[in-house]
Amino acid sequence: MATYASIKYDMDLSSNATGTGAMTLLSTQTASSSSTISFTSGIDSTYKEYVFKFYDIHPATNDTELQVGFRDGSTAYDATKTTTYFNSLHYENDSATSLAYVAGHDQAQATGFLKIITTGLGNDNDQSCAGELILYDPSNTTFVKHFISRGTAAHQEDLTQDVFVAGYCNVTAAIDGVQFKMSSGDIDSGVIKLYGIS
Amino acid sequence: MATYQDSRYNIALPSGAGGSLVHIKTIAASSDSTISFVDGTSDVVLDNTYRTYIFKFINIHAGSDDVLFSVGFRDGSTAYDATKTTTLFQTEHNESDSGTPVFTYATGDDLAQGTGFQVMTRNLGTGNDECASGELWLFNPSSTTYVKHFMFKSNINSNDDSSDASYGAGYCNVTAAIDAVQFKFNSGNIDAGTFKLYGIA
Numbered sequence: 001m002a003t004y005a006s007i008k009y010d011m012d013l014s015s016n017a018t019g020t021g022a023m024t025l026l027s028t029q030t031a032s033s034s035s036t037i038s039f040t041s042g043i044d045s046t047y048k049e050y051v052f053k054f055y056d057i058h059p060a061t062n063d064t065e066l067q068v069g070f071r072d073g074s075t076a077y078d079a080t081k082t083t084t085y086f087n088s089l090h091y092e093n094d095s096a097t098s099l100a101y102v103a104g105h106d107q108a109q110a111t112g113f114l115k116i117i118t119t120g121l122g123n124d125n126d127q128s129c130a131g132e133l134i135l136y137d138p139s140n141t142t143f144v145k146h147f148i149s150r151g152t153a154a155h156q157e158d159l160t161q162d163v164f165v166a167g168y169c170n171v172t173a174a175i176d177g178v179q180f181k182m183s184s185g186d187i188d189s190g191v192i193k194l195y196g197i198s
Numbered sequence: 199m200a201t202y203q204d205s206r207y208n209i210a211l212p213s214g215a216g217g218s219l220v221h222i223k224t225i226a227a228s229s230d231s232t233i234s235f236v237d238g239t240s241d242v243v244l245d246n247t248y249r250t251y252i253f254k255f256i257n258i259h260a261g262s263d264d265v266l267f268s269v270g271f272r273d274g275s276t277a278y279d280a281t282k283t284t285t286l287f288q289t290e291h292n293e294s295d296s297g298t299p300v301f302t303y304a305t306g307d308d309l310a311q312g313t314g315f316q317v318m319t320r321n322l323g324t325g326n327d328e329c330a331s332g333e334l335w336l337f338n339p340s341s342t343t344y345v346k347h348f349m350f351k352s353n354i355n356s357n358d359d360s361s362d363a364s365y366g367a368g369y370c371n372v373t374a375a376i377d378a379v380q381f382k383f384n385s386g387n388i389d390a391g392t393f394k395l396y397g398i399a
Contacts, residue, residue, distance in 0.1 A: 021217020022396055048256050082361040084289035086301050101301035108295030136256050136331040143257045146331035146353045166353040166363035
């Protein structure tokens with residue numbers, strides 16, 4: 001017999017119901033000396049847009065970058081990507097600023113993990129990065145899969161960096177998994193949340 | 199006396215079901231010359247109900263090769279010709295990794311008190327897998343005191359096989375309310391794609 005607990009949310013809410021929203025939290029993962037953080041379920045045709053939010057990502061190793069890989073059919077996160085990367089920076093001591101394209105961090109039909117936040121994250125106790133990554137229509141099997149990210153970081157040289165990355169998985173296979181890891185060492189701590197936008 | 203009608207939504211929603219991002223309207227393009235969101239038409243809300251509106255454009259596929267995706271705002275007449283001053287900068291990186299990646303201010307595609315449509319991408323192709331995705335934020339369109347700010351970002355798989363990102367912002371330099379927004383290419387139809395409008399409560 002169905003109980004109230006099992007049926008209470010199985011109802012249609014009218015369009016004017018307050019409290020309903022188009023942004024649905026699908027998963028929260030907390031890093032704890034984790035080599036990788038993987039989202040292996042819930043990325044499908046349910047939503048046309050998925051958003052990953054990064055909070056206080058702290059690396060175990062100094063001078064590293066947060067990276068992302070996309071899974072397109074196999075067990076590997078090696079979908080082919082072409083991307084762009086630019087950032088601004090400003091030193092805490094006001095000694096320098098910059099706005100520049102970073103050729104070494106973009107990709108051209110590459111299958112490796114993509115650096116999405118900073119050119120050298122610090123691992124001091126108070127250093128971390130935060131940001132978001134939008135992935136469009138990952139289940140589509142006709143078009144490339146676009147993504148756009150922006151992140152900010154406390155760089156190991158004591159500067160702030162604002163990082164803009166965009167690109168596409170140049171595959172027609174569906175993207176059904178996304179993995180994050182540092183360019184070296186573990187993700188010491190931090191939270192990554194996945195939302196679907198209906 | 200409280201009725202069920204009064205109370206039926208006064209319930210605790212499960213974790214993740216709540217939120218301030220409210221879906222208003224989805225439009226699927228199919229060989230359309232334009233896609234328009236008009237306040238009060240076809241369930242579209244674009245008034246003082248929300249202070250922030252977000253348009254999402256997903257997998258926009260062009261009907262013609264080498265075209266630019268663009269947006270216009272309506273400020274009282276039937277035309278999408280609200281005066282705008284804008285900035286636009288862009289990146290480009292070829293799949294072949296040839297040449298130097300582009301990172302540039304797009305002088306030719308910004309507007310200075312222009313009434314034409316604002317370009318939001320670099321040049322799209324019509325390859326089967328080529329398309330554009332991105333979003334446009336419009337702030338407080340119903341204000342009749344201030345200019346109406348907007349900002350957008352997009353990424354495309356271009357007609358010359360590169361990943362091109364565009365980042366733009368600006369304002370409609372009018373005090374009239376903006377009550378409709380239209381998307382189109384500078385040439386040809388929108389062959390396919392999904393457009394969504396959200397309000398932030």
